[in-house]
Amino acid sequence: MSTTFNELQRTQLAPHPKNVRRDVGNVVELANSITAQGIMQPLVVAPDLTQRPDVPLESIAEFQYTIIAGHRRFAAAELANLDVLPCVIRADLNTEPKQLEAMLVENTQRTDLTITEEAEAYQSLLEFDGYTIKSVAKATGRSQNLVRSRIALTKLSEDAKVKLEERTLNIDQALVLTDFTADEAATKRLLKVADSPNEWAFQLAKEQKAKAWLENLPRLTAELQGxxxxxxxxxxxxxxxxxxxxxxxxxxxxxxxxxxxxxxxCDKREPEITWLKKRPAGTTPTVQERTPEQIAEEILQQELTRGLATAAEVRTEFIKNAIQHPAADKTKAMLVDYIIQRHRLDDLAAWLDIALGEGQEEADFAKRDKGVTDAIGKLDLPQLVALMHVDQFEREMYMTDLGGWRSGPGWQSTESWRGRLGTEAEQAALAYHRAEEEATDD
Structure with missing residues (x-):
């Protein structure tokens, strides 16, 4: 590596025309800092590739350089009217791909580099001879899978790229959309519901089913005819x-x-085969005349039925994934929802040591319910499981009633506790009722 340090005139420097970062952002605060403290970290620059070859590198005052790292510092120095800037000169970066590679390595370490900027930089490198996914990954210190997935994002529509940079579309959704780059209508439908996880899952299932059907249609048609x-x-x-x-x-x-x-x-209109056969001559049934409204209603019902089938598939997949690959935050949310929906909040209050006042107004009840809900939300997973394990809290009021320990239909209030709590009093209550039953049988 051929590296030197020197202070260069600001007029000798220029931003790289293919800077990885398209926007340097607001540099006012940085300019104020430079005015007060100077530039604390030197810029990294390389020979300007448009420089006349007859100008020797040693002619520092005449040589022009392009910025590899430090575009924000350069913009702030301009704002602060700083004439001389400390620079690390990388003479070895004497080709465009080398300069792009160096900028990419520098900028991928920064958290403010957007995903699409990173993707376009990888793609730019691939356009040079000799660069492959493997060599780009090795040069930038990234995995081949990451480089490959980022490059795929360059195929996204401009709307999708904007949403990705605005973080209204996450990276997993963006990668899914790369499968629909040839279908503008499907992409728009998916982007429309990207901020709603349930709607996204449902729409994605529909689009994937339709896409798979169209891709499989030639093979399926040939199979049927064969x-x-x-x-x-x-x-x-x-x-x-x-x-x-x-x-x-x-x-x-x-x-x-x-x-x-x-x-x-077997066509493009519906993603399924319709089986049919000709009716024998003279057996054509009479079809009741239908109004346009009735026809529209039946078509709507068919569409809704297909939609419900897709929704059921999505819901089943969600439940399977939640069971087989549980995430702690989602598991907790499901437990909280289960407990709150299954039980009355005033029954839950006692277990959380939340006092219930008497003669409260409706507003007080709403405040109490919120307090119970908030308290449940603060419990950890083991605490939630323990709370959920008490199946029906109203049964507890019968635990001190001798009649509550009677077995048989209509006397199930203590059923879930029998055989688990082995205190002398409970065993005596169970024995008492067994003796009564035996006496009755006799």
């Missing part, structure tokens, strides 16, 4: 108007369709 299934054009009008066809709403395999002599509608 097996001897006739592919039928979709008739005009809603399904109930297909009086010449009998439609099956049962799912079936290709083999079952061939055996039953079913034809198939």
């Amino acid at each position: 097996a001897g299934v006739e592919i039928v054009d979709r008739p005009e009008g809603p399904a109930w108007q297909w009086t010449e066809w009998r439609v099956s709403y049962q799912t079936m395999t290709v083999a079952e369709a061939v055996a039953g002599d079913w034809s198939a509608i």
Whole structure:
């Protein structure tokens, strides 16, 4: 590495035309600091690649340099009217890819570099001969997976990039959107619900299902035709108007369709096969005349039914993921919600040592309920499990009632405690009722 230190005139320096950071931000405070203290950390500069080759590097006063690290300090120095700046001169950075690589290494260590800026910098390096995902990762000290995923983000729409920088779209969502770069409409639908986790999951499931269907459509069509299934054009009008066809709403395999002599509608309009067959001549049923409103209503019901099926898939996947890969914060939120929804808040208050006043107004009850809810939210996971374990708090009032220890239908108030609490008094109560039952049987 060829490195020297020198103080250079501000007029000898220029921001790099491909600076990784597009915006240096507000530098007023930094300019004030430079005015009072000077520049505490030197800039890192390299030879200007547009410099005339006949100007020797030793001619410091005439040589021009481009900034590799310190664009904010340079902007602040301009604001502070500072003429001379301390600089570390990297003569070895004498090609554009070397300079980009050095800027990228410098800036990826900074927390204010945006994800899209980082992604575009990796992509810029890849455009030079000899650079690969592997070499970029090695040069910048990042993993190949991270570099690969960042580069994928360069394919995002401008709207998606803006939302990513504004943090209204997270990195996981952005990576998902890279699968839909060829589908502008799907991207817009997903961006619209990006700030709502439930809506995002539901819309994503719909888009992925539709995308998979379209990608699989040529293969599926070829498979059906190869097996001897006739592919039928979709008739005009809603399904109930297909009086010449009998439609099956049962799912079936290709083999079952061939055996039953079913034809198939397999197109882009709906992400599923519609099985149907011609009705025998003279058996066409009479279809009741429907108004446009009735037709619209039935179409809506079909769409809602498909939506509910997708929602059920999303919900099932969410529950499976919550069970198999639990996250502490989500687990706690679920426990808190379960406890609050299952029990009356005034029943919970006693277990949390929250006193209940008498003759309170409605506003006082609301305040008390909030106090109980807040107290539950402060419990840790073991405490929440213990609170949840008491199945129904109203049963506790019967624990001091001898009749509450009677077994059988209608006497379940102490059922969950039997066999767990082995005090002499409880065992005596159970024995008392057993003796009564035996006497009755006799």
